[in-house]
Amino acid sequence: MVTKEAVVEALKEVSYPGFSRDIVSFGIVQGVDVSESAINIKLVLKSDDTSIDAELEQSTKKHLQEKFSDMSVVVGVEHQQAPQFSAQPQEQKPTYLPTVKYKVAVASGKGGVGKSTVAVNLAVALAKHGLKVGLLDADIYGPSIPLMLGVTEKPYYDGSKIYPIEKYGVQLMSLGFLVDNSEAVIWRGALVHRAIQQLMNDVAWPELDVMLFDMPPGTGDAQLTLSQSVSLDGAVIVSTPQDVALLDAVKGVRMFRKVNVPIMGIVENMSYFLCPHCGERTEIFSNGGVKRECKNLDTDLLGEIPIDADIRIGGDNGVPVVQANPDGAQSKAFMDIAANIKEKLQK
Numbered sequence: 001m002v003t004k005e006a007v008v009e010a011l012k013e014v015s016y017p018g019f020s021r022d023i024v025s026f027g028i029v030q031g032v033d034v035s036e037s038a039i040n041i042k043l044v045l046k047s048d049d050t051s052i053d054a055e056l057e058q059s060t061k062k063h064l065q066e067k068f069s070d071m072s073v074v075v076g077v078e079h080q081q082a083p084q085f086s087a088q089p090q091e092q093k094p095t096y097l098p099t100v101k102y103k104v105a106v107a108s109g110k111g112g113v114g115k116s117t118v119a120v121n122l123a124v125a126l127a128k129h130g131l132k133v134g135l136l137d138a139d140i141y142g143p144s145i146p147l148m149l150g151v152t153e154k155p156y157y158d159g160s161k162i163y164p165i166e167k168y169g170v171q172l173m174s175l176g177f178l179v180d181n182s183e184a185v186i187w188r189g190a191l192v193h194r195a196i197q198q199l200m201n202d203v204a205w206p207e208l209d210v211m212l213f214d215m216p217p218g219t220g221d222a223q224l225t226l227s228q229s230v231s232l233d234g235a236v237i238v239s240t241p242q243d244v245a246l247l248d249a250v251k252g253v254r255m256f257r258k259v260n261v262p263i264m265g266i267v268e269n270m271s272y273f274l275c276p277h278c279g280e281r282t283e284i285f286s287n288g289g290v291k292r293e294c295k296n297l298d299t300d301l302l303g304e305i306p307i308d309a310d311i312r313i314g315g316d317n318g319v320p321v322v323q324a325n326p327d328g329a330q331s332k333a334f335m336d337i338a339a340n341i342k343e344k345l346q347k
C-alpha cells in the first residue's frame with residue numbers, strides 16, 4: 001500500500017522547472033490523494049503564468065510513475081492569484097541589491113533578546129573573517145545600529161544616491177538615517193515596503209559578500225513585507241533560553257519558512273554567565289531549550305553567547321565587543337558563530 005507520506009517524499013525529489021529547489025519546499029503541492037490504485041496530485045501556482053504548466057505536470061507525473069509503477073498517476077496544475085503577503089518563490093522575485101551575494105536576516109520573534117547586538121557583532125566578526133560585509137538596520141520600530149556602531153554622522157547624499165557609512169570594516173545603512181530619531185513611527189506595510197525599497201535601490205551599495213538585515217521584532221505584517229521585499233537568502237534567529245522567547249523564536253522560524261526563506265540556524269543569546277574574574281561558565285537557565293527546539297525544528301544551533309557586561313557596554317559605547325576586546329571569550333563566541341555562517345554561505 002502506497003502511503004501519502006511516501007508520495008510527498010517522492011515529490012520532494014521533483015524540482016521546480018528552472019530551479020534546484022523542489023516543488024514541496026516551494027509550497028505548490030496543495031493536494032495529495034492516494035487511493036488503492038491511483039495517486040492524484042494538485043499543484044497550485046500563485047501566478048497566472050502558464051508557461052511551465054506542461055513541464056511541471058510531466059516531470060511530476062513521470063517521477064511518480066517511476067516510483068510507484070503499479071499506480072495510475074494524475075497531476076493537475078492550477079493557478080491562483082497571489083494574495084499580498086503570500087509565499088512566493090524568491091528566485092522569481094525581482095533581484096534587488098545586485099551587488100550583494102547573500103542577504104541574511106537576523107531576526108527574532110520576541111523583542112529585546114539581543115538581535116541588534118548579535119547583528120552588529122556578527123557583522124564585524126564576518127568582516128574579520130575576510131568577508132565584505134554590509135549591515136542594513138531595518139528595524140522600523142527603533143533603529144539602533146548606528147548607536148551600537150558609534151556612528152553619529154548622516155550618510156553622504158550626492159543628489160541621486162545615498163552612500164553607506166563604513167565602520168569597523170562594515171558598510172552600514174539604517175532607517176534611522178532617514179527618519180528623525182524622536183519621531184515615534186508606526187509603520188504600515190506599504191510604508192515599510194517603500195522605505196526598504198529605498199534603502200535597497202537608492203543606496204550606492206558596493207560589491208558585498210553578505211548583507212545582514214537587523215529585523216524588527218515580531219512576526220507580523222511588517223516583518224513579512226520586509227522578508228518578501230528583500231528576497232532573503234537565509235535567516236538567523238536569535239533567542240534567549242527562556243520559554244517565552246523560544247516560543248516566539250519558533251514563530252519566527254515558521255514565518256520565514258512560509259515565505260521560503262531558509263533558516264540558517266538559531267543563536268542562543270544570554271545563554272550562560274561567564275565569570276569576569278575566573279572565567280568560569282555558569283548555566284543560569286540550564287534547560288537546553290534552544291538546542292531541543294533546534295532539533296524539533298530541524299535546524300542548527302549556530303552558537304551560544306554569554307550574558308556579559310562587556311557585551312552591553314560595547315553596544316552602549318558604540319564599540320562592539322568583537323572590536324573592543326577581540327581576544328576575549330565573548331568575542332570568540334561571536335567569531336565562532338560567524339565562522340559557522342560563513343561556512344554555510346559558501347557551501
Ligand SMILES: Nc1ncnc2c1ncn2[C@@H]1O[C@H](COP(=O)(O)OP(=O)(O)OP(=O)(O)O)[C@@H](O)[C@H]1O
Nearest residue numbers: 111112113114115116117217306307308311312315
Ligand atoms: N549577551 C548579552 N549580554 C549582555 N547584555 C546584552 C546581551 N545581548 C544584548 N544585551 C543587551 O540587551 C539589551 C537589548 O539588546 P538589543 O537591543 O540588541 O536587543 P533587540 O532584540 O535588538 O531589541 P529590539 O527588539 O528592541 O530591537 C541591550 O541593552 C543590549 O546591550
Ligand SMILES: [Mg+2]
Nearest residue numbers: 115116139144
Ligand atoms: Mg534591535
